[in-house]
Amino acid sequence: MKASAAASRADSAAAGGRRRRAALSREAIIEAALNIGSSEGGSALTFSRLGKELGADPTAVYRHFRDKDELVLALTDRMVEESVKRVEDVDPEQVGWREWLRRVAVAVRAVYLERPAVAVLAATRTTASPAETASVERLIAVLHRTGLGVIEAAEIYRGLLDLTLAMAQATAAFTLLPAEVQEQDATAWTVTYATLSESEFPHVRRSVPRLAELNRDDGAVFELVLDTFLDGVQTRVDRAGAGGSGSGS
Amino acid sequence: MKASAAASRADSAAAGGRRRRAALSREAIIEAALNIGSSEGGSALTFSRLGKELGADPTAVYRHFRDKDELVLALTDRMVEESVKRVEDVDPEQVGWREWLRRVAVAVRAVYLERPAVAVLAATRTTASPAETASVERLIAVLHRTGLGVIEAAEIYRGLLDLTLAMAQATAAFTLLPAEVQEQDATAWTVTYATLSESEFPHVRRSVPRLAELNRDDGAVFELVLDTFLDGVQTRVDRAGAGGSGSGS
């Protein structure tokens, strides 16, 4: 029972084979790590799980990465690359800057939430990889072209990405908690808030169905925040347009 | 050497005494945990550190909390209470809804960042404690009084708090990383980004001093996001005022 579960994990890595010695390489390890990140339930990224996935001794990874942090940095690069890839054929000139920013943020969040175990470690890291620098340049450029000054464009870029990555990381971290813990927190909204005194908590009571709904759907909360933030960016773009008109500082 | 370091920790808990048996209680344990959370460097909240702080065996905590999660929930309540206390004598009628929301968000972030080790565990949890339910009611009420419908007010409340807590949690988590790792990430901005090709990365090169500055000051990024978000809320308030005018759905 136990042995067969372990064997099937090894098989999925060796792709049909018998548990080959897996031709360990940075690439293979990264792939395995991303795989763990995307598997069900709350499984953290761990050397022993990595070893199982690779069909190798857990410590074999140390032959290819100095330590766990170096692996995390490599995974961070992959997450950024994947995010960029998801929006590379959306043209900001076609869909407009606002819709483009929206799609970028939604894509980044989606990539991270597909791999919560990696997201939790990668979301706040900076590697200055080619994919990262190129996308930073692009984001600032698109924001600058709206009429915003370059500095303000850079500030908005940074705010948008921090906001997106932080919210994705928070959701990913919650996802990794034990299922009972998650359910327990959820009942706060469906039970406790739903039964608060109507006279003492009139506003809560009137909105509790929506609040419970939002609690079940983190994506809706994120998009709400994102849209409100973009409304704020619009306000700044309008303000810039009224003054300097066009390019400029 | 080693022993004296341990003794001084115990002393700080026993407040002058000799390492009293510390009258263990939920209160004392919570206080000790908050203390750890606020000490220097990247010290995680751990049973052994808790035991040292209390001058008791690490496992003694299990006599007062079923498991670590129950402790985390109690700490979450404390963080909410402390946040509420920080703004309780700021009157939204006096300073206006926008400034009030701003101060609430800034206070919540400050409370969490003073205790990164606790923040990282508490930020995404819901306990439906009295302090929590009361502040949710208040937030929705203030937003509703701007002319927004209750449901929309509830949505904005939720977005604002998720945004604030997620960004605080992300900063707290980064704070807990080893110092060398933090520095390494910081050099991405001061070194790599600062030396990118001027022709290929014109926008980055023009804004890199500001970007490096923002990278050193997470608070500035947060306030930027917060102000932009509040601009977006303003847009929605104006929209609601143009239509329904006053109370309503």
Added chain:
DNA sequence: ACCTGAACACCGTTCAAGT
């Protein structure tokens, strides 16, 4: 009734052996 201390199943990491 509460605390202690040994024990267990995990973590990341190091290092001496193996091939």
Added chain:
DNA sequence: ACCTGAACACCGTTCAAGT
């Protein structure tokens, strides 16, 4: 040149003893 496996210092948690 790369992998294995024992070992170590930590995690949270359980449980039999102690007082």
